[in-house]
Amino acid sequence: MDESLEYLFDPIQTDLLYLHRITTYNMGTFYHRHNAYELYLFLRGHVNFYIENRCYHLQQGDLLVLSPQEMHRSFALDNNEYERITINLKKSYINRLSTPTTNLSACFDYRPKGKGNIVHLEEEQLQQVLQLTSELEYILSSNDYGADILRNNVIAQLLVITNLAFQQTEFVPTDIMPELVRKTMDYIECNLVRELTLEHLSEVLYTNSSKISRQFKKHTGLTIRSYILNRRIELSKQYLTEGMSITEACYQSGFGDYANFIRSFTKQVGTSPGKFAKNGILAEL
Template sequence: MWKANFEQPGDGITYKRHVTVEQGSFEFHLHNEYEIYFFIRGDVHYFVENSIYALQYGDLLLFNSYEIHRATFLSDKPYERVVIHFSPELMDSLSTQTTDILRCFRRRPKGEKNLLRLSEHQIVQFLSHTDKISQVCGKSGYGADVLTKTYLAELLVYINILFENRESGVEKETISAKIQEMLEYIDNNIQGNLSLESLEQRFLTNRYTLSRDFKKETGSTIYSHIIAKRISCAKQLLEEGQSVMDACAQTGFNDYTNFIRTFKKVTGMTPHQYRKVQEKRKNG
């Protein structure tokens, strides 16, 4: 895989413009930050929770810190996108009683209304906002940090207006009835036994066929999908104030040590650390 990256990390804000050739494997993942994703070019289907979208130039995707997602590639065409990650705590302070600047990330069902297909005029406006961010993000000059936060706030206001005024949703790609049923079953039984053996018995299909069909339609293994879902649920439980032990038990991790190790691998911090961060955020 070859990448040409333009990446600028700021104080709680990261701006990236990626170009990737000779695609590798992008597994299901989620972030501790919120993500703004703008698609420029490529031959890509994008999987968000249980939905698949065929992307085209000007597609805008939003992900909060609980929504699992991944790109799948239909060819080796260069894949280019702009990605902005930011800490929600950083921008929360700019919200008011009448303007929730993070509404488009929070006030919608999980895994729904993630995508907006921009018009030509909207693309120009969107890129003018991101260009301003790219010029100051990560710079050390006087006022660069303030301007980065200010320009991101402007972008978020614009995005919220776009989502508020959207006329209709973007058509999703079709998922077979069997795989859709599997996805829903995993969602509804995240605390239980989701081994290949149990799925084999539940769907009356041998594990090799299940694994092959799931990989073909989602581009991912059943295992990586389940792990991403379980960590997403664990993050929500910890944010709600559940103990680490309870979060482990309620998300199907039968081994506490494995839960700690897997959570840290996916999120970059232990469940205890994540819980403390959320407590600190709530207490200001």
């Protein structure tokens, strides 16, 4: 596989995408992100969930919120059934459901990136959410009069419950990401504009390069090279949306070669840097 394709941008084409899945194989080998918010409810299985530089072993009733900017992946640790419900929602859709006094996207937006993503639902809360998701499944398969209004009502209820759960929780999830991998990711994040090689990382982290590479691939699903490339592209997108020129965005995000920047950006984002900046794609997230 081409390393530059290991990181997946999984676009959501509709305002709402609902999936209730039971699998016995891994679907989340690599980090990915969406152009929509995500509610993720874990029901059963033996699964680790990675968000940015953190990792959590999930328990039944764990509810996760993910913003479009947050890279994440799930990894099943065995072949037992892995059951979860995911609901992807476009920001514009949530905005339409919100009111001046009730911002339904608060649980996604008002927290640091990669932090505060998980709350654990007690049994009563879990059953309340499962009742609503069951209603939603039925509504989404119906063409009855008023189905669209009922759908919006259920989604609004789910978002109210989710926001209240995050506002009221005292739950602190245990981060099990190995320290070496976290340090590697943190160093890369703080030094994207510098030349970053495996040899350099080995020197600053005082660790054998083979061990760094092996551990990083195991816990992120990515090679260090592809991870650096993707973080640089994400930084360049931020600069472009802020009005920076393509040339400035290229070099300020750590690319030393303009042609390579254009080629890599276009391949991963699906459009050229110029078109991205012109169309304001990130504003649609």
